[in-house]
Amino acid sequence: MLVWWTILIVRCRIQGDGREEALLKHLQSLQSLSTQETSNLALQERSQRVLDAIHEFGKGQNRYLMSVGDTKGRQVEALVKEKKPKLILELGTYVGYSGISFARHLVELHPSSIYPENWSSNTEEDRAGYISLEKSEVYATTARGGFKLAGLDKVIKVVVGSSTPNLKSLRETLNMPKPLKFDMVFLDHLKPLYTIDVKVLEEEGLVGPGTVLVADNVVKPGNPAYLSWVRATPEQKRKSLQAPRLTTQPPVTPNPPTAEWETAFHSGPIDETRWAPDEAEGITAEGDPGLIYTSEMLDGWDPYTGEKDACEVSVCTGRQD
Template structure:
């Protein structure tokens, strides 16, 4: 697309809508339909002019390798944005024999953009987008019987909610032996509370739990004001009071692509100790 046409979109529309115009204005759109890689390529090309908070191919490869290893029947992501990760990982789950990819997205406008691109990629019948708060959606997925066990969870949404959403899954019993969590942006912009939690021993978590009351607010320690204010907002709080399950044994470490300032924290549930 010509630079002049992009500047027209810049004046009148948000970058997410500009992305839709850029992709659907392609002269050979029929050659893109049904090809996830081609849709991802176009999102990345457009991202050279407009920065998008997508996981990208280098870090994405870490998660696709987990998909190939685990072969999840159902995979969940927290934070769908414009659908990049849903297309990349949804395609991988489908190719590895899975049944469904579930994308939870707070913003209805972002979800609408994502759904159009997911359909273009040929994944409409495989990727299920749910609009709303991640904690409320997770509880509903469990209550309905749609997801009783977390096989593989990709976390890339409101940064202070990483820990409380994992603790909610723990309390519901969704995280058990074999569950794997893959959290983005743990180094940049960083997520100190989440890393501290998943890297703690059972003894350390039990010690904290003794004097800990159920969370009525997000732990925003170590986050910038900009990070705290995004998405849910600085005055937001968890929908549910959660403590989690301190008896869960995790093995957790960052996996960082060469030359990338950020990493994916890969966390595996390797056991549950008796109380």
């Protein structure tokens, strides 16, 4: 488990070894993705061609791409169609696979909404759109290229920078007046940042009753700190916040077996929810412990290795004062 954490952390920190730039060149060279070939296609078919081409590229030697993949991706797509979110936030764009998979449904679901190119425009308008945060400029460039080929460059806005400080200022960046919030958030960036970043979103009112949180990789490598936060009751969360914040990282623990979740929660969310990693850049947050989520795992598997993995889907159903 520790090995997986380490691999994922290292993977997520690096700017790539050139495979992501190579992917963009490859996509742009494919005749099947040229404007000539795709301009008459429906959005679903056009975007699917790009997804298939990304997936095929990732099968090559030393070309593993850390995308959500087909099985988990389709489950989240079904959720998008069911919940009909207007505003979706993604943490961790990478080369854009998940962005293409999920954002392509927005246009069909909300054909008469405005997809602002410039988010500083009129805040009264009925906005829909997909905002994706990515730390690496290199990955963001590849993703933007893919979004254009898929016909989604007007629907998806990529914000480049580190998640935690950018989430703090996101309401301002997007000129989103209160109480406007995200209807869906897909967390797929640095795993130890999930908990602190959700707490920042809760504090900023960018998630709240009605929001659906979807967190990838909660089995491989596992994320007990995050699961503790979204599965705890308001009482448990309030109690845990009375304990002092941790200044050093507690030992990384695997997900407890299902039968032991209750015990793990017995005295509030486990220790890691009170610790923020260095990558949070000094930002701390207590979240909004009054928010109530119903939370469960959607089982799936890794697109290339076939290992079991899952997304945690947490629907915020209300607030207890």
